[in-house]
Amino acid sequence: MGEVRRHKRHSEGALHIGASTPRADAYAKVTGAEKFAADYYSSDMVWAGVKRGAAPHGVIKGIFTDEACKAPGVIAVLTHRDIRGSNRQGVVRKDQPVLADKKVRHCGDAVALVLAEDRETLLRALDLIRLDLEALPGVFDVEEALKDGAPLVHEDNAGGNTLLEAHIQTGDGLTAFERCDEVIEGRFETPWQEHAYLETEVGWAQQQNDGKVVIVASTQTPFRDRAEVAEAIGLDLEQVRVIAPYTGGAFGGKDGITVQTLLALAALHSNGRPVKMWWEREESFIAGTKRHPTRLYYRLGAKGDGVLHALAARLYFDTGPYDHLGGVVMTLALEHAGGAYRIPHALLDAWCVYTNNPIGGAFRAFGVTQVTAAMEQMMDMLAARLDMDPLELRLKNALTRGEKTCVGVTLTGSTGLVECLERVERHPLRTERYAWKAAAGPFKRRGVGIAALMHAAGYGTVVPDYANAKIELTPEGKIRIYCGVVDMGQGNASANAQIAGSILNQNMDSMELVLPDTDRTLPSGSASASRCTYTFGNALIGAAEILKNRILQKAADLLMAPSTDDLTLAPGKVVNRATGAQIPLSRLGRLMAESERTAISHFRAPVAKDRLDVTDELRLHGLGHAVISYGAHLAAVEVDEITGAVEVVSYLSATDCGRALNPQIYEQQIHGGICQGLGFALFEDFRVEQGTVKSPDLATYIIPTAPDTPNMESLPVELHEPTGPFGLKGVGEIATNGPAPAVANALADACGIRMFRLPMTPERVLLALRGRETR
Amino acid sequence: MKIDFRLNGAAIQVDCAADRRVIDLLREDLGLTGAKESCGAGECGSCAILVDGEGKLSCLMLAAQLEGREITTVEGLASEGRLHPLQEAFVEKGAVQCGFCTPGAVMASLDLLRRNPNPARAEIREGLAGNLCRCTGYQKIIDAVEAASKIMQRRERP
Ligand code: FES
Ligand code: FES
Numbered sequence: 001m002g003e004v005r006r007h008k009r010h011s012e013g014a015l016h017i018g019a020s021t022p023r024a025d026a027y028a029k030v031t032g033a034e035k036f037a038a039d040y041y042s043s044d045m046v047w048a049g050v051k052r053g054a055a056p057h058g059v060i061k062g063i064f065t066d067e068a069c070k071a072p073g074v075i076a077v078l079t080h081r082d083i084r085g086s087n088r089q090g091v092v093r094k095d096q097p098v099l100a101d102k103k104v105r106h107c108g109d110a111v112a113l114v115l116a117e118d119r120e121t122l123l124r125a126l127d128l129i130r131l132d133l134e135a136l137p138g139v140f141d142v143e144e145a146l147k148d149g150a151p152l153v154h155e156d157n158a159g160g161n162t163l164l165e166a167h168i169q170t171g172d173g174l175t176a177f178e179r180c181d182e183v184i185e186g187r188f189e190t191p192w193q194e195h196a197y198l199e200t201e202v203g204w205a206q207q208q209n210d211g212k213v214v215i216v217a218s219t220q221t222p223f224r225d226r227a228e229v230a231e232a233i234g235l236d237l238e239q240v241r242v243i244a245p246y247t248g249g250a251f252g253g254k255d256g257i258t259v260q261t262l263l264a265l266a267a268l269h270s271n272g273r274p275v276k277m278w279w280e281r282e283e284s285f286i287a288g289t290k291r292h293p294t295r296l297y298y299r300l301g302a303k304g305d306g307v308l309h310a311l312a313a314r315l316y317f318d319t320g321p322y323d324h325l326g327g328v329v330m331t332l333a334l335e336h337a338g339g340a341y342r343i344p345h346a347l348l349d350a351w352c353v354y355t356n357n358p359i360g361g362a363f364r365a366f367g368v369t370q371v372t373a374a375m376e377q378m379m380d381m382l383a384a385r386l387d388m389d390p391l392e393l394r395l396k397n398a399l400t401r402g403e404k405t406c407v408g409v410t411l412t413g414s415t416g417l418v419e420c421l422e423r424v425e426r427h428p429l430r431t432e433r434y435a436w437k438a439a440a441g442p443f444k445r446r447g448v449g450i451a452a453l454m455h456a457a458g459y460g461t462v463v464p465d466y467a468n469a470k471i472e473l474t475p476e477g478k479i480r481i482y483c484g485v486v487d488m489g490q491g492n493a494s495a496n497a498q499i500a501g502s503i504l505n506q507n508m509d510s511m512e513l514v515l516p517d518t519d520r521t522l523p524s525g526s527a528s529a530s531r532c533t534y535t536f537g538n539a540l541i542g543a544a545e546i547l548k549n550r551i552l553q554k555a556a557d558l559l560m561a562p563s564t565d566d567l568t569l570a571p572g573k574v575v576n577r578a579t580g581a582q583i584p585l586s587r588l589g590r591l592m593a594e595s596e597r598t599a600i601s602h603f604r605a606p607v608a609k610d611r612l613d614v615t616d617e618l619r620l621h622g623l624g625h626a627v628i629s630y631g632a633h634l635a636a637v638e639v640d641e642i643t644g645a646v647e648v649v650s651y652l653s654a655t656d657c658g659r660a661l662n663p664q665i666y667e668q669q670i671h672g673g674i675c676q677g678l679g680f681a682l683f684e685d686f687r688v689e690q691g692t693v694k695s696p697d698l699a700t701y702i703i704p705t706a707p708d709t710p711n712m713e714s715l716p717v718e719l720h721e722p723t724g725p726f727g728l729k730g731v732g733e734i735a736t737n738g739p740a741p742a743v744a745n746a747l748a749d750a751c752g753i754r755m756f757r758l759p760m761t762p763e764r765v766l767l768a769l770r771g772r773e774t775r
Numbered sequence: 776m777k778i779d780f781r782l783n784g785a786a787i788q789v790d791c792a793a794d795r796r797v798i799d800l801l802r803e804d805l806g807l808t809g810a811k812e813s814c815g816a817g818e819c820g821s822c823a824i825l826v827d828g829e830g831k832l833s834c835l836m837l838a839a840q841l842e843g844r845e846i847t848t849v850e851g852l853a854s855e856g857r858l859h860p861l862q863e864a865f866v867e868k869g870a871v872q873c874g875f876c877t878p879g880a881v882m883a884s885l886d887l888l889r890r891n892p893n894p895a896r897a898e899i900r901e902g903l904a905g906n907l908c909r910c911t912g913y914q915k916i917i918d919a920v921e922a923a924s925k926i927m928q929r930r931e932r933p
Pocket of ligand 1: 811812813814815816817818819820821822823832833834835
């Protein structure tokens, strides 16, 4: 547990920034040797599992555990009465019980925790627990939830069912619409999106003899988890250690507590035996968080020449019964509601609303996916009204560096939207689109659609976005990086090796990675918000430079060189260029004191400096970002007029995410984001009726498969970001935002129908084609 | 019950319930955690193994069905520290992100290449339709299988 990851690859030259070096983690993953949280087993292990309320809203009158307790092989059955701490968890607002006490507020609420000798016994025992729930009327619609007299999800919440609301006015607000020549309106609905990571929520925990609870979990947030776990179950911070291996996918769904607290609680009752909890797929779908469903009302006004003038939007986010990260998601959406366009007048209102639906939470691109789906369709609707080319309309209004977004944030960093649009404009998929469309076969229609994107990285103005990197020259002469930011699959661990390796001129074989562990690595924030390589990378550059100087100085001392000027690092050694003398790193590592061969550096990300006229609460929730990536996407689709099926034939993206440190990893992020975005656009229909999940498995909730996915081209537009490590900006999220609007716009281009509701399933497309759902 | 079979080239006998799922036998009892469980219902492909050279989902197989068979898991592909060409291609082409689908995708690709040694890209896509990946968008997996098929064919030619 918490071991160092070494890399078995044939030796190549030293690592370089900008090289498509295969990922350091790939070897162990492709041989099956990598140990994920799911892969922890031991012979004396106990299985833990959760009894869930299975009702959307109800008062808990009784929890009857006697029968389960008596069943052979059952070690313990725990309820809220067994929790000594606050029994509350949550990232911003701690409103979610670990084990429900007074009420259940959605079908996935955990009510009892069972520890058993094996999985079969566990399942039987869970069945033996009886709940006496007095049903309460539920609330399942965001706008209904805000009405007077709606059932309250949290009776003690001052705002009723409002978790957070926000109102931003810039310029003249609504009155500016009077001066517009064209005004377009649209009402959009976006569904839940399930993360559907292949590794469902899982972890392993054990209480040591000294009382400390060690948790190995599939998580994006080990340091935050530690604090939450300790408070919720009444332990000191020092009594909790969280270790975070590579996750088997996370995408925001593991940005916060899933199994961690339950596991720690179980470990307190297992007599020192290790405990494993692994949610089944259905449990993951029911109890895990999802992308917030939204209802978005848009009004966009422009002058006759296509210059945008005014925007009004009302945004409703359904966060289910718990905040999780709902308020923060809504706030990021609000900041992006008007896209990367010059809009001098805006009135934006947003509500994040409690309901008895599944829990809304972080999902790659964090609210921006939803508003981009709306805003980028609005742009095409406006272009159609003005009889303008959609790309021209975007170029005309695209923000450039130094300008302000419609919420008043000044773009101080590199701003490459125009460049991205121009790359798409010159591409054959765009220039040859008329011929391609005309070549559609019988009963097929073809269309090409675009979308322009912006995506801000980091935590915003108030919550400190920092990292602490530690690096070590080991006595064996290896370079060991201690990183507290989880690699959930995006490859930041490998990027770290590339960054440090390039500064120290070492090859991959010399690099060792210590993965996040609250005892061994330093707090560096969450793996989220397109911040991992940007923030930690900057800290790591500092640490690697310190170490480099120390190594060279020590080598100069040993080689009796007058200064370090002639010395240079080479793979495995330091070389004196003047004399040819060499000294291996292993020797230096043995001769240097630990304090000398270990370096630490801190980095704190820059924040937006604008004095925005918004509440402190909104600032706390993140409003105002300084580092922003941009993109332009193009989808070429073919629609089957008989079946309504939409096939995405080709997909193009141009992305300004600063310098691509590793073009292969850059492409991986773009491909993955596009594919998830295509799922959101076309297939992923998470169905919930009266709070009950009707698509509880991968047979009913369809994510894209290999044949569903088009060939994707991903052009990097490498503008240098002055604050980024080697000029990099975040690339983890932005691509997710493009497919829904690009495909919707392509569909409109192909057959003149506008889809206001996602996903664009064949049934809905067919209905729209028959004119029943067109507006 | 006692079950005899070959596992990654070596004869083995296990003593377990006849209806123990093969995925549990491999992961829990034998410590081979390469095959992953992601759905337990035949919907994702992450538990794929080879049984007598043929791709099978180990979450849908019971231990008794292994009697006398030749089982290969992802752990059995590399020999003497040298990756199988397919594994090598997954690494080089960037087909691995979180890696949780990777063992299943590799095993399914082997099965595909056994049936069709020189597949077109569309055939690779169809062949891997049962293997979900939430990270890669599949393109680099297709690249890897395509590259590996060329290398494997070259090696097989005299
Ligand atoms: S775990 Fe076997 S197919 Fe999903
Ligand atoms: S690499 Fe993560 S699921 Fe395929």
